Amino acid sequence: MSNLVDMIIRNVKIDDAKPVVDIAIKDGKITAIESNLALTATNEIQGNGHVLIPSFVESHLHLEKAFVMDRKANRSGTLQEAIAVTAELKPTFTHDDIMARSRQVIRSLVQNGTTHVRAHAEFDPGQGFTGFDAVMQLRDEFKGIIDIQVVAFPQEGIFKYPGTEAMMVEAMEKGADVVGGIPYNDRDAKEHVDFVFDLAKKYNKDIDLHQDFSDNATNISIDYVAQKTIEMGWQGRVSVGHLTSLGALEPARRDEIIALIKKADISVMCLPATDLHLGARKDEYNVRRTLTPVRALRDAGVNVCLATNNIRNAFTPYGTGNLLHISMLAVPTAHLGGADDQITVLPMLTTNPAKALGLKDYGLEVGKNADLVLLNTDKISSVILDMPAPLKVIKGGKVVAETEVTQKLAF
Template sequence: MSWLRSARRTMGETVDVELADGVIAQVVPASAAGAITAAGVGPGDVDLSGHVLMASFVEPHAHLDKALTASLVPNLTGDLLGAVAAMDTLRPMTTRADIIARAEAALRIHLAFGTTHIRTHVNVLTGVGLEGLEALIEVRERWRGVVDLQLAALVNDTSGPLLRAALRLGADVAGGCPHMEDDPDRAVAACLDAAGEAGVPIDLHTDETLDPAALSLVTMADLVSRTGFPHPVTASHCVSLSMQPVDRQEEIAEQVAAAGIAVVALPQTNLFLQGRGHPVATPRGLTAVAPLLRAGATVAAGGDNLRDPFHLVGRGDALEVAALMVIAGHLDPARALYTVTEAPRAALGLPAVDLSPGAPADLVAIPGADALDALGAAGVARTVWRDGRIVAHTVVHSELAVPPTVLGGPGPARSLASVSSGPKA
């Protein structure tokens, strides 16, 4: 049992939070300083004064098998096909050990920033086979209980045998890119069939193009509704939805919501890859977030690629994604934070986390007066809890020049002031 003292909720209220047996035991108004002293501070207690406490982040769409490869191979055209070609060039030189090492390095980055659950798509390609999936299964088992992974088998031929082989091997989710196959509608149906046989969710890269004619999202919604597909369904990207007329956007959004399909927006990668053929009034390449939300669909947001040919930069920080949902998606900050916390939990079938008794103690504390302050600054100083135990702790120490007037007169600064940020145990 331990207490998180004087933590701020996202709306600014200050509370004390008791953790016990991996869950939140109670949440009470913050004690006065004297009361805390009188009660005593236990060995596991943490002073979160000046910190916002919220649910840990969930990454609903990553590519850990590609992570941290941007410096190894260039994307010569800067677009989606250029990124695919770059990875094709790198693949013969990539070993299982390389995939594991880079995936684990990416996991450490995500964890330090507060992410405790990740769905990662893993290439399972004709002519390549299951090696990447085997590597990520090893990583999944090693990190279980710290950062939990869901592995989506990303196949390039959903009607072929590889998807079923990947699901038999241990992939958690059926995946693919229907819009890049010869018959997108047939590809969606084939993936649903394989997922239904295996009894697993489906998560498809859907309409990752600005071509308004590409609308396999409609096929997915129709098939899911007509067949009563019983497992969770996620459509990632859905870029072409943003290119439809407003009334068509609304119509499709309502179909998606009625089918219970969760949509994952991926602002970083889509802003980087999309729109290069539109030098005037360049589209943002982000799905139609507002119509989907108005229709009642679950809209999560993810980082997608981390410093690879599909997205050359990125911090692996969910707050960077949330900030882009404010900037590019025009969401208010509270809703943007929801897209990286509760919405992806719903999409991935994870239990909800909020500051209430009985909720899993999967939490992150970030310096800030409230959620907007924490989101705006997005500093690296954070503490992360998984099942009530600290799994990451970052403290930042800065030394800043003191203004001359503080030192007693004009002239150059003659001293440095130390500033540290991070909770105190």
């Protein structure tokens, strides 16, 4: 290896049980991880013993619906009103409006250490492809800063809204990366799932479904999705978001379905900001948390991720684009605060969603892409609790965002 590399990040903590190391980067790849590297670089960063991790991966987000809660509020806080309010607003979204709001979200994501995002982009015969086309444009605009996977997402259903079936095909022809779906919001869940799998097979694409989003376990279809995944040979290529109904099942049936999810190698995205806000609105006492059963899924070996879903709209009237805020919502509500549980949370923001998104060159290893974030803490075990500022966000070996941290006390 030449003594000259593009970047060296010196004295960083990548393992709490080991001394600090230096990271060498050339041509966007990690080329060496050693102590006291005898190399020079055109850009040398002093880590000062801070934690360096692979950058965060946002595995489930809606860009084009962000920052619209001031236009029409969801007064009841229910999922039903959120869907109705959004359906009313979507035809008013213009291309320029969507681009401006989405850019705001993307900048926040990157500033907070995220360099990969899977974006569910909506379309239907009422609004056309305005939102979808904008997200596709953003995918190209921010290339080299953040990688955007675009999901073709039929929020209003496929078969109950005539014309959507053809639009799903057109979205794939336009270059969508993933086939989306929402079985619980259509005339027949199995019909919906069958269509999605057939389309995914035709275009050889992964699948990402909004799945079983309800306080109760009636009319669930995750078992059918898992069986279909195995039947079609799509193991490791299917993700589901929400899956809150699973938590309402009796333990024996829940565990039976979880075993099937594991067999199908389906990834599950828990979306606490939205699901805690919308869930259990009719509970008058002993109010349920209405989250997918994270611990049971994790303990069974299912790939569990934490994601944002929505930012400041009818589904989620808050949010910053900071995945560490999402993890702190999950820690108490999913009982992840115990000593043995905390260490499982950070992977739900990094390596687990990277697996779900099929990122082949992700990770802090030699030969992997240099997509990294330097955090203002000195212990990896403290990242979730400290929620540290991202001092440097690195994408493809280039710094794409920085945060200066200054603090003064008067005592």
